[in-house]
Amino acid sequence: MEQQTVTIAKAGIHASLNARCSVVAAANPIYGTYDRSITPTKNIGLPDSLLSRFDLLFIVLDQMDPEIDTQISEHVVRMHQYRSSVDGGAVTFDAREDDDADSNSAVFVKYNRLLHGKKVGRGRKRDTLTIMFLKKYIHYAKHRIQPELTDEASDHIATAYAELRNASSNAMSGGGTLPITARTLETIIRLSTAHAKLKLSKKVTKVDVEAALKVLNFAIYHKELAEMEEREQEREKELERKRQADHSSGNDKNDRGATSTAEGATADAMDVDEPPAGQTNISPERVEAFGSAFGQHMRANHLDLISIADIEQVVNMGAGVSYTRAEIVILLERLQEDNRLMIVDEMVHMM
Incomplete structure (x- = not known):
């Protein structure tokens, strides 16, 4: 399994077949209950020759924590309230889809209170990536990147x-x-x-x-695990100190905080993003000229990867209009929002 092959030696057949997939196994401990008094190996009850074929093994315990139980129950209730707009809730992916479908796929999931719960801060709606983008990203990293x-x-x-x-x-x-x-x-x-x-x-x-x-x-x-628990305790202590500081402040400060909180909640409810600075100053003619020069260079040289510095030389090579570095970055970010390319460390990867 770790070599991604399956060997068959039965009924006179001796063959080695490819197994291009990962194996995820889930099982209960022996006797159905995890015993903390014995070692994990004895709880699992499998020989080392079989366990060594798995890269990672995690023990998931049903811990009775009121906070965790509350979060799980709230999530289950929200899932019963939410209904996906996709038929059957399934999303398929085909690497041979046309360019129009790829350009229209979104990167981030649009915020939905029934699905994601209450916001804890500004920008929370940007945390979740769409399934389609994740599949495309994994497909690109798996087939194009060979470190x-x-x-x-x-x-x-x-x-x-x-x-x-x-x-x-x-x-x-x-x-x-x-x-x-x-x-x-x-x-x-x-x-x-x-x-x-x-x-x-x-x-x-x-x-x-x-x-x-x-x-x-x-x-x-x-x-x-110990470091994670320490960080969580420090975070809780910091929140408690902030609550005490807010409680000890005057009424005027509390009134101003309540007003700003109400304004922030109103802005979150409207779910309005401020337009990035500088994007409205580029005329459509310059955008079209940049896309034509950039696309023609990539197609002519059959390139999938190019640096921003090389793009700057390519689009400014002709005798027409010239583009600054800031304008090139803005135009590339627009193409990245349309899922036509990806910018990583000053390098542009074509999708």
């Missing part, structure tokens, strides 16, 4: 694997969810490469390896 391991990342992977093996051999650090074998080394490589693809990077760096190790350590030993 290579750098020497620094390779050395860091080897060192981290040796440390994990040493920790697993220590009896004091037992109780991990996964055995540390040679397959764990391939797991670190796959997770690091996936993190580099997520950033549309051509190389796997040490930063990608560290991000992969954080996920792996959390899955095996839950090392980040």
